[in-house]
Amino acid sequence: MSYILAHTGLVLELMGQHLEMTLLTLGMAIGIAVPLGLFLHRIPVLAVPVMGLLGLLYTIPSLALIILLVPIFGLSRLAVVVAMVIYSQVILVRHVLVGLDSIKLTLLEAAAGMGMNAWQCWWWIQVPLSLPIVLAGVRLAAIVAVAVATVGAKFGAGGLGTLLFEGIAQAGRADKLWAGAIAVGSLALVLNTLLLGLEWAVKPGRWLWVPQPLRRLIWGGSPDKICSRS
Amino acid sequence: MGARIEFVDVSLRFPRAARPAVDACSFCIEPGELIVLLGASGCGKTTLLKMINRLYEPSSGRILIDGVDSREYPLIELRQRIGYVIQQLGLFPHMTVAQNIGIVPRLLQWPRERIQARVDELLHLIQLPPEEFRHRFPDQLSGGQQQRVGLARALAADPGLLLMDEPFGAIDAITRSSLQEELLRLQQRLRKTIVFVSHDVEEALLLADRIMVMQAGKIVQFDTPFQIVTQPANAFVRDLLGTDDMVRHLGLLRVKSAMLNLDPTLIHPKEAPTISSEDTLRRALSLLLRSGAPRLTVLESDRPIGILTLERIRDLTSMGSGA
Numbered sequence: 430m431s432y433i434l435a436h437t438g439l440v441l442e443l444m445g446q447h448l449e450m451t452l453l454t455l456g457m458a459i460g461i462a463v464p465l466g467l468f469l470h471r472i473p474v475l476a477v478p479v480m481g482l483l484g485l486l487y488t489i490p491s492l493a494l495i496i497l498l499v500p501i502f503g504l505s506r507l508a509v510v511v512a513m514v515i516y517s518q519v520i521l522v523r524h525v526l527v528g529l530d531s532i533k534l535t536l537l538e539a540a541a542g543m544g545m546n547a548w549q550c551w552w553w554i555q556v557p558l559s560l561p562i563v564l565a566g567v568r569l570a571a572i573v574a575v576a577v578a579t580v581g582a583k584f585g586a587g588g589l590g591t592l593l594f595e596g597i598a599q600a601g602r603a604d605k606l607w608a609g610a611i612a613v614g615s616l617a618l619v620l621n622t623l624l625l626g627l628e629w630a631v632k633p634g635r636w637l638w639v640p641q642p643l644r645r646l647i648w649g650g651s652p653d654k655i656c657s658r659s
Numbered sequence: 660m661g662a663r664i665e666f667v668d669v670s671l672r673f674p675r676a677a678r679p680a681v682d683a684c685s686f687c688i689e690p691g692e693l694i695v696l697l698g699a700s701g702c703g704k705t706t707l708l709k710m711i712n713r714l715y716e717p718s719s720g721r722i723l724i725d726g727v728d729s730r731e732y733p734l735i736e737l738r739q740r741i742g743y744v745i746q747q748l749g750l751f752p753h754m755t756v757a758q759n760i761g762i763v764p765r766l767l768q769w770p771r772e773r774i775q776a777r778v779d780e781l782l783h784l785i786q787l788p789p790e791e792f793r794h795r796f797p798d799q800l801s802g803g804q805q806q807r808v809g810l811a812r813a814l815a816a817d818p819g820l821l822l823m824d825e826p827f828g829a830i831d832a833i834t835r836s837s838l839q840e841e842l843l844r845l846q847q848r849l850r851k852t853i854v855f856v857s858h859d860v861e862e863a864l865l866l867a868d869r870i871m872v873m874q875a876g877k878i879v880q881f882d883t884p885f886q887i888v889t890q891p892a893n894a895f896v897r898d899l900l901g902t903d904d905m906v907r908h909l910g911l912l913r914v915k916s917a918m919l920n921l922d923p924t925l926i927h928p929k930e931a932p933t934i935s936s937e938d939t940l941r942r943a944l945s946l947l948l949r950s951g952a953p954r955l956t957v958l959e960s961d962r963p964i965g966i967l968t969l970e971r972i973r974d975l976t977s978m979g980s981g982a
Contacts, residue, residue, distance in 0.1 A: 539749035542712055542822075543763055543812075544738035557753045 432608040440592070444612055447588035450506060450581060451574045451620070454513040458521055458570060461514065463563075466525025476526060483519035491516070491577045495584055509581035516577055517570035524566025528559030560631045568624040575617045579609075589613045661690035661852030662725050662819035664711065669720030670876075671706060679718070680706045682876035690819070691850040695863040697899070698873035704856045707873070708822050711854060712741045724820070739763055742813030742821040742851075746829050749809055750797040756782070756808050757793045763816040781811040784845065803834035807841070814849070823855045827862065839865055843937070860900055864888070864911040872896050885916040889975050905976040909941040916940075917975060918957045918965035931956045936964060944972055 433440050469476040486494075495512045502508040532555060540550045582590030592609030596602045665687045672679040681703045688694050696704035709715045710722060713734060722729045729737060750759050757778045764774045782789040785807040797805055806826055813821055827835045839862060846853065857863050863870050864884045871881040872892075880892035888908055891897040900908075915936040932950045934943050936959040943955055947969050957965040 535745055535749060536751060538714060539743065539745055540751075542709075542714055542738060542741075542743040542745075544735045544740075544766055545762075546735055549766065554751060558751075 432604040433611065436608075440589075440608060440612055443587065443589045443591055444616060446586075447575070447578050447590075447613070447616060450510055450513070450578045450586060450588055451571060451616075454510050454517065454574045454578075455567065455571055457510070458514045458517040458574075459567065462518055462521030462525055462566075465518070466522045466529065469522065470526055470529045480519070480523065480526075483522060486515050487519045491580045492583070495580060499584065504585050506581065506584075506586040509578065509584055509586040513574045513577045516573055520570045520573065521563075521566050524563050524569075525559070528562035528566075529555060531562060532558045557631070561628050564624060564628040564631065568621060568628065571620045571624060572617050575613060575620065579613055589616070661692070661850055663690050663723075664688040664820070664852065664854070665723040665726075667721040667723065669707075669710065669717045669722060671710060671715055672718050679876050681710070681717070683720070684876075684878050685720075686871065686878060686881055688852060688854065690852055692868045693846055693853040693855065693866055695867035695870050696854065696856045696873060697860065697863045697870050698858065699899075700858060702873040703876040704871075704873050705824055708824055708854055708856050711820070711822055712738050712743060735766075739766055739816060740818050740820070742815075742818040744809050744813045744821065744823040744826045746825060750805055750812070752797050755794050755796055756787075756800070759797070759808060760812045760815050762812060767816055777815060781814060784814075785811045785841070801834075802830050803838060806830060806838055810842070810845075814851075819852060821851050821853045823853060825856050825858070828858075835862075842866065847937075861907075861911050864900075864908060865913075872899065883916050884912055885975065888912065906941070909944060909972070909976075910939050912940045912975075914938050914940060914943050914955075914957055914967060915959075917943075917971055918967045919971065920965045921963075931966070933958050933963070934967070935959070940972060940975070943967055944969075947972070 465479075469479055489497075491512060494515065495508055498508040498511055502511060536554060536558075537550060540554050545553065578586070578588050579590035579593055581588050582594050589609050589612050592605045592612070596604075596606030596609060599605070666684050669681060669684050670679045671681040684707065696707060698704050706715060710717055711724075711729070713729060716730075724732070724737075732740075751762075754762075757775075760778045760781055761774045764777055769777070778793065779789040782792055787804060787807065792800075792804075792808075797808070800808065809826065813823075827838050830838065843866065855866060857866075867884055869881060869883050870887050872879045872887065872895075874895055880887055880896050882890075887896065888900060891900060913936065914934055917940055918936065931952050931954050932946055933956045934946055936957050946955060947967075954966045954968040956963050957967055
């Protein structure tokens, strides 16, 4: 703890790198997982083999996976981020699939029967109704990413792992180990709490947090104030 | 006001199905009619309904809406012009009552104020005060209220045609009968063409101008409730309707279905007791017995439109019992 207080600047910088890697990963991972999940939802026969493959990838130890990627992406942050993206796919795609499956078919048929096109069905019905479940997946993936990112320090990616590896390498520097562990732990806790809050906020009927201009953008000319729940 | 629907030799066979789900159906539905498709589950009634808004496409045959082949309308536009009500699960749980009702107007890009005004108008129509219900979510409504919102949603863009797929199926008996009354009340005002799927005989007798009885994809009989009860086409229809219990049916059939239409100028309303065309035959019978009059004068909106005699009701009961 005293190490963190004494080297606040350094710890914050490493935490910044850590967070940057995590967010970069999440952005890329969601960008891949959502279309992939949609695709697999449309063609369910592919879901079993693809999910199997993603599950298999998840079992490869992180150190080994990054080493496999180094020849392709070099000894850099990119190799670490790609590894994190690969890990998070099984979680995210699974949650996208479950989220989409949780929507009753009758609802989609009602939407189509009223004359919504595929895009409106997706944006007005499927996205908001599957969002809480998908966000639960994002939360899990974020925790996994925070954990895997610590290994990144071994590959020149920086991050809080630096403290951990230094603590191991240098005799008598348990303070670095503690500092690194506490910092990683708090980062994971904070991310988890934030995403949990977001998950709560997007549950049907809780659109209170969506600001008016964004609401307009999402919902078009909505017939009424979306949120004010009497 | 209402749309006219014509089926010309329409069949639909799902891949690998043993028999067509809908088999060579031809019929005509006139504007403003309320048609009930009646049959056991799996008889093809819902499939037939869903071909009208092209959720299913027929394998062969043509469906004409207002004289034009339904395939010639752009799909989205066609569906936006047809009101669609399904069981209460059809309301979107993440949208308020107002948003749910406003969906089709929003798809049609009505201005905001017009949508709001229309939503309030419809909430009044279904007797849910807008101030209280506008902002509620579906899970804050009772089953009956949800179903009324479903009806309002289908009516939002004032379509000429309503498709209703067992809308009252999952609702308790008391609420169901009040919803049925309400639908009749609305229909008297709005005169839409309504195609209503049901497996409930009493519901069909109460609501329908004409009932289409289906079995194994085929139309067995398509006629007024009166004709179906008095002259069932075959043993299947007779069994389905349970035609033996005539007194019960009298409580469901409307006076309108049994009366003799007469030129209004020939009727002298003062000569006989009067009854509304929307009343049940059971009330008519009890009025006949009580008053001892030979016939009743049937009124619609306080205008005489026909007469009803005891013989007419007796015909109904004797024919129905298969005597």
